[in-house]
Amino acid sequence: MPKRVDHAQRRVHVIDALVRVAAAEGLHAVTLRAVAAEAGMSLNLVQYYFQTKAHLLHAALERLEQQSHARWSARLGGLPLPVTAHAFIEAFLTEALPTDEASRAFHLVWTSYAVLAMTDPDLAAQPFAAGPDRLEGQLAAVLRQAQREGALDRQRNAANEAAHLLSLSHGLGTSVLVGQRTADSAMEILRAHLERLFPVPAPSPESAVGQAH
Amino acid sequence: MPKRVDHAQRRVHVIDALVRVAAAEGLHAVTLRAVAAEAGMSLNLVQYYFQTKAHLLHAALERLEQQSHARWSARLGGLPLPVTAHAFIEAFLTEALPTDEASRAFHLVWTSYAVLAMTDPDLAAQPFAAGPDRLEGQLAAVLRQAQREGALDRQRNAANEAAHLLSLSHGLGTSVLVGQRTADSAMEILRAHLERLFPVPAPSPESAVGQAH
DNA sequence: TTTTTCATCGTACAGCGGTACTATGAAAAT
DNA sequence: ATTTTCATAGTACCGCTGTACGATGAAAAA
Incomplete structure (x- = not known):
């Protein structure tokens, strides 16, 4: 050879x-x-x-998904170690918003594929449901864990809240991409939702970790 | 002639x-x-x-927007007359979800245009920010009115809550279109959110109007 | 009645996109 | 040294798409 x-x-x-x-x-x-x-x-x-071009597009979609996986792992691995569910999910969703240029590119292409998947039957549909489904599952697991730890109201439906969060971040991301909203404004909305989801406990002065402003 | x-x-x-x-x-x-x-x-x-084709696409986008406008007017006009903000917004967002075939078509095409608007500079971008912006304004106005009437917590930021609702419904709509979720499941998530937004007042037996199942 | 105007049609042309076919140099295997 | 294998290159073909250019019938206007 x-x-x-x-x-x-x-x-x-x-x-x-x-x-x-x-x-x-x-x-x-x-x-x-x-x-x-x-x-x-x-x-x-x-x-x-x-x-063929179809192969190329298919491979690109697969890579996009594993790339997003890698980015999330990196992001979540860099969190200060007593990870609250709040911090975890905030990092999760921040990564999902088109904040920097790389993230914007990713989100844009991903959404383009999503639109393709709405009509093209086989090519894009199968790997497309898989990605978000898995994400939703992970998120729901974190939420359930938070419920067990008392950080999240047990009245809530973890699966639905996970879907809510992902759909919200997706929708916000889209509105950022079309130029209707800034990424900061989207973050503000997301954070407000998270603060209602995870009500602040009684402030204990011994923990100075997750002090976001 | x-x-x-x-x-x-x-x-x-x-x-x-x-x-x-x-x-x-x-x-x-x-x-x-x-x-x-x-x-x-x-x-x-x-x-x-x-x-030219560009003219056609542009005209189609304009028509889509005015069509959505018309659908919303019809839907909201058909509400039982003591319209609570809750009912109003629920109708609003239900109409935004791809429930029937017509709505699905509308949502799909609209999203396709949104993706176009993310890269094509002039053609689709301008009329595209206008539509959702106006919607968001209307929704925010309704929410502020609800705050004045005491139906919505005054702590909330009406503009942000409006953006939240629209982004959420858009995201849910997309997830329905790609086949990840059913329209009913999306409705359930939306409704749960609305019920937290508008906490139920003390049940007064004299009002038998907005009694959804 | 002649002429103008309008809706409709057929067709052609140039460009581009995906795909296929063949060639070529070079390095490994024999 | 010859042969095989692999990475790369050039080019051609066919179909599709947007656009343009004329032709035609018919109804109103003259």
């Missing part, structure tokens, strides 16, 4: 180029030639690593 | 065909030929009434 290139690496290179194009000009502007140009390679190469 | 056709009528006919195509196969499948076929006329006619 000759030059032996790492296929996986090339593929992520191409996918990243795709995401850049999609974030800048929209998913409808994602053409094999545009992706190839953005990736600095020829059209044939893109075809070589992804036989 | 010969046959003298009502242009406005023809235009809405074409636009309705566009919406049908977009709802069934996605906005990316909206081609002049497809719209013409769906409308039962020839390609030239569509060109005749809308000089």
